[in-house]
Amino acid sequence: MSASATRGQIVSVADRLFYEQGYEATSFADIAAEAGLSRGNFYYHFKAKDAILEAVIAARMADTRTMLESWEDGASDPLERIRSFAHIVIRNQAKIMAHGCPVGTLCNELAKLEHGAKGDAAGVFVLFRDWLAEQFAALGRERDAEALALHVLMRSQGIATLATALGDEDFVRREVRAIDQWLEDQLPAVTRPLQE
Amino acid sequence: MSASATRGQIVSVADRLFYEQGYEATSFADIAAEAGLSRGNFYYHFKAKDAILEAVIAARMADTRTMLESWEDGASDPLERIRSFAHIVIRNQAKIMAHGCPVGTLCNELAKLEHGAKGDAAGVFVLFRDWLAEQFAALGRERDAEALALHVLMRSQGIATLATALGDEDFVRREVRAIDQWLEDQLPAVTRPLQE
């Protein structure tokens, strides 16, 4: 296999295992076994575990950009686009209940490890935040677009964490509906600030 | 030192290190060093790492019950009691930005490890949920008390996760204010105190 193909295979497997098992709990042997190559061959492609993590984060950034573009292509209405985001927790419910949100759980783990890549991992949140803020701005909420974006992100993270801990499907559906309701309440030309 | 005192010392140190570094990343050597005893002596008090985890979770359950009682003693108004909970993320802001919410991050880690104690760890969430539901019931929201309780829990978890990832203090303050505002919007008009 070519070097780039093998490298891509490693990143793909590592991406999934880091999500399912966590970064530290995933060993080189785990990745090598599922990627179908020996441990020794690993160091030809990645000299250290940190390097794989950076490649996985870069891949997630690229995947996220692709997903955001597909939501833009799928709906011209900014409100519908924001709903596309809010409904991830339902579409990926089974995975989230088993392993949480890939972004939130990785940031939490890297924070505890005091790993320098925490900021890189949080970059996926920044991608979502800025994209959501664009949609809110398009809805006429330019002034507090970023605050509204972070509010939606916050709720999706809270839902994911409690879904993992408690495994309550009704709770997930109910809270996603509450986001939909909240979104519509933001719609009217009335400029209602989030705070105060 | 007596056995129970040493055991308590181990649990206290393990509690803090599990929070700061994570469960798996904390070794027996780490705990032993900070508790001031040898690795070998460990197994007199805890025969396995799982046993320490269970003791830590039991200690957190007890601490949480104590905290809930102190909030009950500190305020007779259920709304004020709920605010006591919502404001944890501000009181513990520095720790949360560094290591996340102790309950949420532990549940996430145990979920990825497929560790049987995940349900026990989630028991702290259940304590908070039931206590919050009691307060909402006392405010006249008996019918949806549990859903309201989970909503508050969800928001505090979302705030904690984003605070850890992004380190934005303004975001934390703004979202706690938004919870306060939401709380007042939940009050049935009849139970609202007369202004004078």
Next chain:
DNA sequence: GTCTATAATCCGATAGAC
């Protein structure tokens, strides 16, 4: 590019002296 073999380290856990 891929492999085997192995070094060096750390882990959880045990045995036994005191």
Next chain:
DNA sequence: GTCTATCGGATTATAGAC
């Protein structure tokens, strides 16, 4: 109850054959 010494296994990482 506390200690030292140590086992067996897993881990990251390297060296070198092919």
